[in-house]
Amino acid sequence: MGEIELRAVEKWYGDVQVIKGIDLVVEDGEFVIFVGPSGCGKSTLLRMIAGLEETSRGQVIIDGRDATAEPPSKRGLAMVFQSYALYPHMSVAENMGFSLKTAGASKAEQDEKVAEAARALRLEDYLGRRPKDLSGGQRQRVAIGRSIVRDPTAFLFDEPLSNLDAALRVEMRYEIAKLHQQLKSSMVYVTHDQVEAMTLADRIVVLSAGLIEQVGTPKALYDTPDNLFVAQFIGSxxxxxxxxxxxxxxxxxxxxxxxxxxxxxxxxxxxxxxxxxxxxxxxxxxxxxxxxxxxxxxxxxxxxxxxxxxxxxxxxxxxxxxxxxxxxxxxxxxxxxxxx
Structure with a gap:
């Protein structure tokens, strides 16, 4: 299961409200993408789901459980950041299996899960390499693999492709789309690039100034925008x-x-x-x-x-x-x- 529900969630920094009462359900196995201009609140909303930002008001429900007050480690979610955050002194296999090692998993379990993730991400030939010997796209795949081995309830992606050049972004879009098809896990993904949103998402959430402007499939948003903001934001x-x-x-x-x-x-x-x-x-x-x-x-x-x-x-x-x-x-x- 991987359903995530937001019930009237708000985020305040002192007297400034940046998330203004958002209701949303991410269905089990669904790929949902948050898009919007800089400062619209999309990364803040993702971090609230992850537990990295406190929810000022409202509830974050994960698989029917109120997780609003739970720390990130208890939510069963895996987050992939914009930066790869790999340990430079560790091999690819060691980086991918590090969370399992710290959780006390046996060496056999670590090896099995790392090998399984490496097959899904086509990293079998790179398990012995260090991050400095990899391309940007390969490093991002290692970062994703580190999340896969944890077998999370859902994956959260915070602009994972923004550090890559144009050709690698196209390649990694394909990799992430194939990964979603294979794992059938819920994924919530933040990007400022509406092309990424259109090509990857089951549904897109268009945000502006802390509010949802429209939620729908890429085709619905393109063909029947609810307002001028969505009409001009979606489409290139x-x-x-x-x-x-x-x-x-x-x-x-x-x-x-x-x-x-x-x-x-x-x-x-x-x-x-x-x-x-x-x-x-x-x-x-x-x-x-x-x-x-x-x-x-x-x-x-x-x-x-x-x-x-x-x-x-x-x-x-x-x-x-x-x-x-x-x-x-x-x-x-x-x-x-x-x-x-």
Whole structure:
């Protein structure tokens, strides 16, 4: 079992409230990711689950047990930090088995669990090496392996890939996804990178200023954001937003009370000027191989990002008409809430 429930949890530092009454259930075996901008409270919330931060108000329930007042060692959770925190004088095997050794496990049990974790993480060939002889990705796998051997109730990850370069982050995303499939354990993961969230999570929790903005599957958050914050935070490039009314738009069918129109870059098609919903001039063309991102200056509608096929011959200075796919338009009221 690995269910984690937060009941109206709050965190105060003196008179400053950083977590503002959060309710959330992480189901057994679920991969849940906390995302949000810097300072939104995502790492603080993870540390409250781990017991590394005191919960000012509310309850942390782990497998039906009130763990709010329990120390980290009693919660049955394993945490993987941003820093690898490996002992440089120990081998990979010794690092991975250290917690078992300190807990009094037999040498045979240590060896068995370390070997099992090494197989899951493809570290069998590195068990005799020291951390200085490993790549960044291998060191992070060792840090994860150190947690696996403890057979925890759930895994907590605090921005584990932020120290890695772009290629290693892609590799480690794959490793963590495969690990979740193999272990079928609950995982709660913090990142500021919404690409990590979209590719790994069963559900994403979008946080802002200590509050949950929306919880849902990656597809639900991308296709049906509840508000402007989520609409622009989830997705790369982010959703285009046009303030309404806009004199340069040839728009129809907007709902009553619409103050903003949102449209994702791939939901815009290119045509001749004078056709479609708005005209503009190509300002920048960013070639990415399979795709090109056009930045189109549309006057009062602003500069809109359009994703088009990489074979396009459009260039800066070309005048175009933009057509918004009708069922992909998002409307928001003046306070930023979605109109549906």
């Amino acid at each position: 490039p982010k959703m285009n937003v046009i303030d309404l009314p806009c004199a340069d738009l040839r728009l129809s069918g907007e709902p009553a009370g619409a103050a903003h129109l949102g449209i994702r870059p791939e939901a815009i098609s290119i045509g001749d000027a004078g056709a479609g919903d708005v005209d503009g001039v190509v300002d920048v063309a960013e070639y990415l191989g399979a795709d090109i991102f056009l930045i189109v200056d549309c006057g009062a509608a602003g500069k809109l990002t359009v994703r088009i096929d990489g074979e396009s011959t459009l260039r800066p200075g070309d005048r175009v008409g933009l057509h918004f796919t009708p069922d992909k338009r998002h409307f928001f009221d003046a306070s930023g809430h979605a109109l549906r």
